[in-house]
Amino acid sequence: MKISVLGAGAIGTMLGALIRDNDPSCQVVLLGRGPHIQTIRDSGRVQLQGPWPTRDVQVQGTDNPADIADSDLVLVTVKSQATAEAIATVAPYLGSAIVVSVQNGFNDEALLQHVDEDHLVMGITATNVTVPEPGTASLQFKGTIVLGPNAQGTNAASATAATKTLEKTGFRIFEERNVEGVRYNKLAINSPGYAASLSQSNFITEAVCHRGWRTAVGKPLADECLRVFETAGIQLANIPKLPDIRKLRGFFGKLDSRLLGPIVGTGAKLIFNRRPIQFSLYQDLLKGKGTEVDHTLGEIVRLAERHGTTAPCNQMVIDLAHEIEQRGAGKFFTREEVIERFQTIQSR
Template sequence: MKISVLGAGAIGTMLGGLIRDNDPTCQVVLLGRGPHIQTIRDTGRVQLQGPWPTREVQVIGTDNPADIAGSDIVLVTVKSQATAEAIAAAAPYIDSAIVVSVQNGFNDAALLKHVNEERLVMGITATNVTVPEPGTASLQFNGTIVLGPNAERTNAASATAATKTLEKTGFRVFEEANVEGVRYNKLAINSPGYAASLSQSNFITEAVCHRGWRTAVGKPLADECLRVFDTAGVKLARIPKLPDIRKLRGFFGKLDSPLLGPIVGTGAKLIFNRRPIQFSLYQDLLKGKGTEVDHTLGEIVRLAERNGTTAPYNQMVIDLAREIENRGAGKFFTREEVIDRFRQIESR
């Protein structure tokens, strides 16, 4: 079996590397750009770090889309804003491969321009992977992958085949009928996570556990996402042990409790001070790279507008991210500046 990864950054490298490591009969091609892929191409291997001894895995690294020809499965893990360009370049070589989007955001329309709906499977992953140096992918938390058929189930066979292939990663993999509901749930979790990234705040210990941030930023974002989804008739789906926006909103409430709050907060800090969650937005802003915030939280804003309402808190995250992009790499706001900007929404 040949498996190719289109846009092999942190997530794509880890998925492809784990598949190859767990099933050496699979040929894995990592397609991407920059020093990371160049290092993999030159060495013929990728280094995988995680809750295991470091692994050296033989894979093919390339920046030539023609090298994915003959693939059985193509995993799309490119940043959302690069989807249209990447799939257009790869389309002549996809042939009859099943194409699986494991991305943030909703990129269905861009992919369907080049891939038949029977062979296109949409999904998400909830994990935390970084590239600490070129040629290396580091897993911070064990991952979960959710895939599923479209509403008409025209791609049901492809969804099942993709699920079986991704089980080779060793992640928890679910096939979910309402995959759209899972994808919107993931967007909603990203919303406060991206807001914490604007100030380089540890999402749990310095943002969620901080009463001022939680009150002015976290809770309004969560409430706004739930309101927009309710207005649009989106039925959220929850997978066991996968982050869930309603569960996060409930966690905010526990932290507000005079009795439970200190206990819950102390436990969270013990865990997440040692293993902080790093959102992709933070990594992109730190490196001065273009972000996909317009394609992720922008989807919530557009969903609101399509249904006659607004999403000013999610729009604020987008606006502040753009400001940091314009400032230059690593020029973040302070937590207090973010809180102040969000409080201004209430006074409009």
């Protein structure tokens, strides 16, 4: 079996290499660009770090789209803003491959321009992977992948085949009929996570556990997402052990409790000070890369507009992210500055 990864950054590299490591009969091609892929191409392997002894895995790194020809499955992990260009570039070489998107945004329309709907499977992954140096991928904790058929079920066979292939990663894999509800749930979790990233704040210990941030930023974002989804008729779905925006909103409430708050907060800090959650927005802003915020939280804003309402809190995260992009790599706001900007929404 030949498996190719389109846009092999942190997550794509990890998924492809884990498949190869767990099933050496699979040929794995990592398609991308930059020093990371150049290092893999030159060495013929990638180093995997995680909850296991560090190991090297043989894979093919390439920047040549033709190298994915004759693939049985193509994983799309490219940043959302690059989806249209990336899929158009590899379209001549896709053949009859099953194409699986495990991206953050809703890129269905761009992908369907070049992939038949019965061969396209949409999904999400919830994990935390970084590239500490070119040629290396580091897994902070074992992740979850959720895939599912489209509403019409025309791609059901492809979804089942993709699920079986991705089980080779060793991740928790779920095939979910309401994959749209899972994807919107993930967007909603990203919303406060991205807001914390604007100030380089540890999502749990320095943002969620901070009463001022939680009141001005976290709870308004969660409430806004839930309101927009209800207005749009989106039925959220969740998978066991996968983050859920409704559970996060309930966690905010526990932290507000005079009795439970200190206990819950102390426990959270013990866990997440050692293992902080890093969102992709933070990594992109730190490195001065273009972000995909318009394709992630922008989807919530557009969903609201399509149903006659607004999402000013999510729009604020987008606007602040763009301000940091214009400032330059790593020039973040302080937490207090983010809080102040969100308080202006309430005063409008």
